[in-house]
Amino acid sequence: MNRFYFESGTVCLAAPAASEPPLVKGASWDTRVGAFRAEAMRYRDWLTLLVRAEVPLCDEVRAYDELALVHRRTMPPRGYQSDAVAAWERSGRRGLIVLPTGAGKTYVAEMCIARAQRSTLVCVPTIELLFQWHDRLQSAFGEIVGVVGGGEYEPRPITVITYQSAGRMIDHLGARFGLLICDECHHLPSPAYSEIARCSIAPFRLGLSATPERADQGHALFDELLGPEVFRREVDDLAGRYLSSYEQVPITVSLDPIDAELYRTLRGEYLSFLRERGLRMRGPADWGAFVAEASRSKRGRRAFRAFREQRRIAFCAPAKLRALNEIFGRHADARILVFTNDNDTVYRISRAFLLPALTHRTPGRERKELLERFRDGRYPCLVTSRVLNEGVDVPEANVAVVVSGTSSTREQIQRLGRILRPQEGKQARLYELITGETVEVAVSERRRSG
Amino acid sequence: MLRSERLRFRDRAGVVEPSFVQPTAGRLLRVEELIELVVQHDGQRRGELEEAIEDWLSDATQLKLWRGLTDLLLGRCRFEVESPWDPVELRRTLFERSAARFPLALVPTRVERPTRASLVEEVASERGCDPDTIETALYADLEESQRLLGFERPTAQELLEEYNLALCQGLLCHASELRVRLDAPAPKELRQLFRYLRFFQLMFRAERGAPHDTGRGAERGVRSSIETREGESLTLTIDGPGSLLRQSKKYGVKLASFLPALLLCPRWRAEATLDLKGQRRKLELHPDLPLQRPYRDRGTWVSDEETRLRQRLTSDFDDWELVESAQILTLGPQEVTIPDLTLRHRPSGGVVWLEIVGFWRRDYLKRRVEALERSPLPLLVLVSSKLATDETKALAGQGRLIPFRGVIVAKTVIERAAALLGV
Numbered sequence: 043m044n045r046f047y048f049e050s051g052t053v054c055l056a057a058p059a060a061s062e063p064p065l066v067k068g069a070s071w072d073t074r075v076g077a078f079r080a081e082a083m084r085y086r087d088w089l090t091l092l093v094r095a096e097v098p099l100c101d102e103v104r105a106y107d108e109l110a111l112v113h114r115r116t117m118p119p120r121g122y123q124s125d126a127v128a129a130w131e132r133s134g135r136r137g138l139i140v141l142p143t144g145a146g147k148t149y150v151a152e153m154c155i156a157r158a159q160r161s162t163l164v165c166v167p168t169i170e171l172l173f174q175w176h177d178r179l180q181s182a183f184g185e186i187v188g189v190v191g192g193g194e195y196e197p198r199p200i201t202v203i204t205y206q207s208a209g210r211m212i213d214h215l216g217a218r219f220g221l222l223i224c225d226e227c228h229h230l231p232s233p234a235y236s237e238i239a240r241c242s243i244a245p246f247r248l249g250l251s252a253t254p255e256r257a258d259q260g261h262a263l264f265d266e267l268l269g270p271e272v273f274r275r276e277v278d279d280l281a282g283r284y285l286s287s288y289e290q291v292p293i294t295v296s297l298d299p300i301d302a303e304l305y306r307t308l309r310g311e312y313l314s315f316l317r318e319r320g321l322r323m324r325g326p327a328d329w330g331a332f333v334a335e336a337s338r339s340k341r342g343r344r345a346f347r348a349f350r351e352q353r354r355i356a357f358c359a360p361a362k363l364r365a366l367n368e369i370f371g372r373h374a375d376a377r378i379l380v381f382t383n384d385n386d387t388v389y390r391i392s393r394a395f396l397l398p399a400l401t402h403r404t405p406g407r408e409r410k411e412l413l414e415r416f417r418d419g420r421y422p423c424l425v426t427s428r429v430l431n432e433g434v435d436v437p438e439a440n441v442a443v444v445v446s447g448t449s450s451t452r453e454q455i456q457r458l459g460r461i462l463r464p465q466e467g468k469q470a471r472l473y474e475l476i477t478g479e480t481v482e483v484a485v486s487e488r489r490r491s492g
Numbered sequence: 493m494l495r496s497e498r499l500r501f502r503d504r505a506g507v508v509e510p511s512f513v514q515p516t517a518g519r520l521l522r523v524e525e526l527i528e529l530v531v532q533h534d535g536q537r538r539g540e541l542e543e544a545i546e547d548w549l550s551d552a553t554q555l556k557l558w559r560g561l562t563d564l565l566l567g568r569c570r571f572e573v574e575s576p577w578d579p580v581e582l583r584r585t586l587f588e589r590s591a592a593r594f595p596l597a598l599v600p601t602r603v604e605r606p607t608r609a610s611l612v613e614e615v616a617s618e619r620g621c622d623p624d625t626i627e628t629a630l631y632a633d634l635e636e637s638q639r640l641l642g643f644e645r646p647t648a649q650e651l652l653e654e655y656n657l658a659l660c661q662g663l664l665c666h667a668s669e670l671r672v673r674l675d676a677p678a679p680k681e682l683r684q685l686f687r688y689l690r691f692f693q694l695m696f697r698a699e700r701g702a703p704h705d706t707g708r709g710a711e712r713g714v715r716s717s718i719e720t721r722e723g724e725s726l727t728l729t730i731d732g733p734g735s736l737l738r739q740s741k742k743y744g745v746k747l748a749s750f751l752p753a754l755l756l757c758p759r760w761r762a763e764a765t766l767d768l769k770g771q772r773r774k775l776e777l778h779p780d781l782p783l784q785r786p787y788r789d790r791g792t793w794v795s796d797e798e799t800r801l802r803q804r805l806t807s808d809f810d811d812w813e814l815v816e817s818a819q820i821l822t823l824g825p826q827e828v829t830i831p832d833l834t835l836r837h838r839p840s841g842g843v844v845w846l847e848i849v850g851f852w853r854r855d856y857l858k859r860r861v862e863a864l865e866r867s868p869l870p871l872l873v874l875v876s877s878k879l880a881t882d883e884t885k886a887l888a889g890q891g892r893l894i895p896f897r898g899v900i901v902a903k904t905v906i907e908r909a910a911a912l913l914g915v
Contacts, residue, residue, distance in 0.1 A: 050693070050733040072736050074695050081737055237742060241734070340551050363598065370595035389631060394598065396590040396608055398583070403634060408580045421587060422594045 046092070047102040048217035051241025053088065054079045057097070064091040082216045083267070085243035103243060105217040106161035109199055111183050113156035119149065122280070126273040127153045130248060136269030138227065138249040142277040147250045148175065151223055152182045155200065158246045160220025164202045165238060167226050169402060173410050175202045175225070190215075192406045209234045212241040221246040222268075228253055230267060231260030239267035288462045288470035294478045295365045301355050308352035315345035356477045358387045362445065363394055365475055369443055370395070370423070373471075376440040377416065378423040387445060391425045400426040443473045493748055494655075494662030498560040501663065508766060508775045510663060512656045512782050513557060515649055523561065523648035530565055530643055538571050539636030557655075564654055570642030575632035576621070582629055585615060653784040657752070660783060663775055664748035667764040668739045670730045675759040677726055679818045680794070683830040686820075688753035689730065692746040697729045698820055698828075726820070741767050751777075755785045797876075797900050798832060798848050804902035811838050812906060819845065821871060823863035831871065835909055842913040844870045846905065851876070864892050870912050874900055 044057040055078040057063050059071060066088035069080035080088055085103055092099055119127075123146060126139045135158055141147050155162050164179070166172050169192040179200055180187045188198030191207035197215060208215070222242050224230050227249035230239060239247070249268040254261050264271070297305060315321075319335050319342075322328055336342035370378065382388050385401045392399035398412045398421055415421045439462055462470035500511040513519070529548055533541040545562055552558050573579065590596055593606040609623075616623045631637055646654065664670070674682070689696055730750070732743035747764070754760060754777075762777040777783075805814055815834040822828055831845035849860075852875065860873055877895040892912070894904060 052733050052737065068737055070736060074697050074736075079733070079736055081734070233740070237740070240738075337555055343550055367595060367598055374594060389634070393627075393630065394608070395596055396586045396611060398587045405580060405633070408583070411584070421591050423591075 043098050043100045045102060046089070046099050048082065048105065048243065049079075051082050051213040051216050051237065052079050053082050053085050053103050053243065055088075055092070061097075063097045064095045066091055081240045082243045083240050086245040103217055104220075106220040106244075107199060108220075109159045109161065109186075111156055111159055111186075113152060114182055114184075116181075119153060120146065122275055123150050123153065126150050126275075127157065129272040130154060131157060133269060133272045135221075135246040135248075137247070137272035138251065138254060138264055138268060138270070140251055140254055140271060140274040142252050142275065142280060145275065145280055147225070148178050151225070151248065151250060152179065154223070154248050155179075155183070155221065158221045160244075160246060161218060162200045162221040162223060163208070163215065163219035163242070163244070164200070164223045164225060165205050165208050165230075166202060167205055167229050169204065169406070169409070170400075170413075171225060172202055172204055173406070173413070194406065205229055205235050205238065208238045212238045216241040217243050219244050221248070223248045223250070224268060225250050227251045227264070227268065228256055228261065231256060231258075231263040236263060236267060288472050290472045290474070292474045292476060293365055293369075294476050295359070295361045296478045297355070297359050298361055301359045301361070305352050305355045308348040308355070311348040312345050312352060315342065315348075354386070357383065357445065358390050359477060362475055362477060363391070366391065366443065366445065367395070369441070369473055373441045374422070376422070376468075377419065378441045378443065379439045380423065380425040380443045380445055382425070382427050382445045385427050388425050388427050391445070395423075395425075397421075397423050397425050400424055402427075439470075440468070441471050441473070443475060445475050493665060493745075494560050494563065494658045496662070496666075498556060498563060499659065499662050500556055500560070501659075503773065506773055508663060508768070508773045510656075510659050510775075510781075511557075512659065513652050514782075515652050519652070520648040523651055526558070526561065526565065527645060527648065527651065530569065530640075531645065533640050534643065536640055537636060538638050538640065541569075541640060542636070560658070561651060561655055564651060564658060565646075568644040568646065569640055571635075571638035572641045573633045573637075574639045574641070575629045576625070577619070577629055579629060579631065579633040582615075582626070583631075586611065586626075586630070589615070653782075654786070656782050657784065657786060660775075660777065660781075661748040661751055663766060664751060664764055665744040666741050666766045666768055667744045667747045667775070668731065668741055668767055669735060669765045670747050670750070670762060671764075672728045672730060672754060672760060672762045673725050674728070674757060675725045677757065677759075677818045679830045679832055681757050682726075682818050682820065684756060685728075685753060686828055686830065688750055692750050693732070694730050694743065694746055694750060695733055695735070699727045699729075700724065726818075739765075739767070752786045755779075755783055795848070795850050797850070797896070797898070801848075801900045801902055801905070802833070805833075805835065805905070808902060809906055812836065812909070813838060815843070821845065821869055823867055823869075827859065827863060829860075829863075829871070835905075837909070837913055837915055840913065840915050842870070842915065844872060844909040844912055846872050846874060848874045848900070849876065861893065870909075872905065872908055872912070874905070 044055060044061075044063070046053065046055050048054075054072070054075065055063060055069075056076070057078065059076075063078065065078060066080050066084040068084060069078055069088065071077075072079040089099075089101070089103075122141075126141070127150060130137055130139060135154070139147070139150060141150070151164070164175055166175055172189060172191050176187055176189050179202065183200060186198050187200045187202065188196040189202050190197055190211065191202075191204035197218065201215075201219070203211075203215075219242065222239065222244035224239070224247075228251050229235055230249070247268045249264060254264065254271070296302075315336070316323065316332070321332055321335060323332070333346070336346040366380070380391060380397075382391065385403065388399045388401050391397065398416070400409060400412055404412070412421065412424065416424045442462055462472065502509045502511065526545070526548065529544055530541065533544065549555065549558055549562075575582075589611055590608075593611070596611060597605040597607045599607065612623045612626050616626045619626070628637075674685075677685075686696075730747065732746065734740065734742060754762060758779070760779065764775040764777070766773040766775050802814065805812060813836050815836050818830060819834065820828050820830055829847055832848045833846040835844045835846060836842070837844075849857075857875065864871065864873065872892050872894060874894050874896055877897050891908070894900075894908060
């Protein structure tokens with residue numbers, strides 16, 4: 043009998059070297075321990091080879107269970123959701139499903155879990171998604187869902203984990219799950235996170251994303267890590283029928299005279315520094331050059347502070363708070379989400395109106411409570427930075443206000459818009475608060491023209 | 493360990509040279525100022541301290557160095573939430589009431605509408621404090637609002653030493669492999685080193701003499717022992733289980749954590765393979781670098797029992813001599829022991845190894861016994877029975893395990909050694 047076992051994200055076969063057992067791709071002899079070793083993701087293929095060659099085995103690798111889950115459905119699946127799951131089944135329960143935000147990816151995942159009936163690890167990029175997935179899966183399958191990350195560590199038959207925690211802990215957890223689900227899976231191909239897929243033995247894998255393509259061509263790795271793309275629908279395929287529409291309302295706010303004066307002075311200081319050093323601001327690379335140049339001298343650091351100050355005025359001037367107050371008055375019975383670019387602005391608005399704030403620094407227990415109370419209507423409004431941007435579903439928001447914006451893309455605005463649902467008798471609305479006489483107008487123009 | 497963006501080094505033809513900081517008088521003075529700045533902010537908000545440091549840095553050159561030093565100082569600070577109420581609970585009270593009166597007016601309006609100020613005043617009077625206390629307590633748990641309540645103050649000299657080590661560790665975080673050469677290692681040093689390797693779950697391959705490339709996976713089988721003779725060196729190649737399959741930085745943090753253990757050794761050289769932004773680089777480390785041991789050497793201490801046994805063995809038995817050398821005995825995969833003493837029978841040239849175990853845990857002893865049962869090595873394990881007599885008594889029947897209490901009887905050791913060699 044040869045021991046076949048899991049060790050720190052790898053699988054080992056303790057067979058005598060001379061016996062020359064069949065080896066899976068990438069396996070090799072490890073002199074340090076006197077065994078053959080391969081990446082954990084090769085487990086299924088290797089096991090198949092060994093069984094076929096009738097190598098006597100004592101398989102200690104597999105530490106995951108077959109489950110007897112009952113999927114408590116809240117609604118019948120939409121046509122494209124069933125098609126997606128069927129396509130995933132056909133490719134041997136491996137591969138990517140590409141659906142736009144708001145198309146019910148979590149529900150698709152629930153269906154896949156119910157088909158696979160194996161211990162499942164769900165990787166998500168943010169703490170918000172961590173708790174959201176936990177809640178959704180718990181109501182679908184009952185009390186067998188645990189959470190790892192955001193200060194919690196409770197692995198269960200179905201475990202939701204952040205990419206960050208998974209990257210650190212997969213060496214220990216890699217043998218305990220038969221199905222690996224990666225939400226927003228465009229995060230996976232980075233060197234640190236791809237370890238999650240490599241160090242897991244899960245024979246079944248599912249990637250979910252609206253935008254799997256990566257600028258660094260990392261998506262070429264998906265085939266190896268998760269499987270091929272098995273299903274794709276774009277926004278246009280689903281718009282109208284499944285995704286709601288909304289009205290976009292830009293509001294221009296004039297700065298108070300004192301603020302306007304201060305703004306011009308500070309902005310002048312920043313711009314003259316740029317001119318002196320021959321710097322231009324056209325994209326992210328120019329920003330890096332400015333930061334580097336600014337950190338080199340006292341003058342530069344002053345310019346940097348001036349830049350930050352003038353931006354703060356543009357984003358969060360008293361005039362803007364008044365405009366926000368007006369919007370609140372107009373929609374006193376709606377569910378309102380306020381988005382800002384940075385945490386400072388979130389807390390300034392939260393303090394000014396005594397409204398709940400949600401950022402990545404909100405403690406876990408409070409975060410859960412805030413989302414719950416916003417959902418059930420006890421809190422009419424939630425102020426948040428971009429944390430809710432990615433995939434988080436806040437189902438019943440009818441009004442969104444984007445308070446500050448640098449050059450976000452049209453996709454980002456669309457993304458925010460897509461979380462909106464119409465209130466009875468009223469169309470959903472997305473306000474964009476722009477400060478007049480400042481650069482923000484240009485930024486906003488750029489955004490709307492795409 | 494310094495974060496990536498704080499690392500300062502020069503790249504000379506693929507070899508990374510850390511920019512160590514020298515303790516010049518002027519620099520020590522500046523560092524002292526920075527430390528004093530932290531001390532002055534005792535009890536104040538973290539945000540205030542960080543802003544003060546930012547101001548102090550505004551005319552600094554070598555900003556990366558000073559930010560690194562600042563990180564290390566902040567790591568020595570203890571910040572805590574200081575508030576009469578749990579901030580989450582206080583916020584809940586305010587949010588619930590503002591929700592019931594949504595939207596609050598920012599300033600008093602002509603139409604009667606509840607204002608923000610009136611709500612704060614209401615809660616303040618219920619809790620018997622003034623409104624400002626409520627304003628401060630509202631987000632007292634945010635990082636920048638937390639108070640500085642403790643500071644482990646270093647001397648300027650100590651901070652610079654800490655910096656140099658943190659710089660090397662920061663670089664090692666990007667390492668995929670560390671090769672260490674130990675010259676004429678003593679048994680106690682080696683044992684300590686392997687204890688740390690095990691602790692950090694690192695793996696090693698050991699070779700006698702200078703390193704040579706055998707090619708990965710070329711050699712099959714596990715050797716039973718590696719012996720270094722007097723003055724000889726030993727090379728350890730250190731990485732993690734998955735390193736065999738793919739070079740990765742996955743074990744970098746563990747290698748960095750291991751560095752202090754290496755500094756406890758007197759004669760060594762090390763070379764790490766780094767991956768810096770996709771570029772392959774080399775980092776060379778040796779005892780001549782300005783790196784101080786961050787913790788005391790606990791492993792190379794010699795017990796009284798051992799000293800006495802040494803004296804006895806050298807003076808009382810003409811046929812036996814003690815050999816000064818270090819061996820790594822392989823007991824199983826990644827399971828090694830480094831004997832404390834090597835006993836040679838002069839007439840036959842036969843060798844018996846002695847391991848003295850003063851303090852032990854149950855699973856350690858269990859592993860040893862299993863290893864002895866598996867392995868034919870001439871190894872005697874001397875176990876102190878001060879701790880748990882039941883277990884050691886049960887083990888006494890095992891021929892190569894000798895329990896002792898206070899004093900190791902040299903005669904018993906020699907008898908067992910002779911029996912093992914059949915002389």
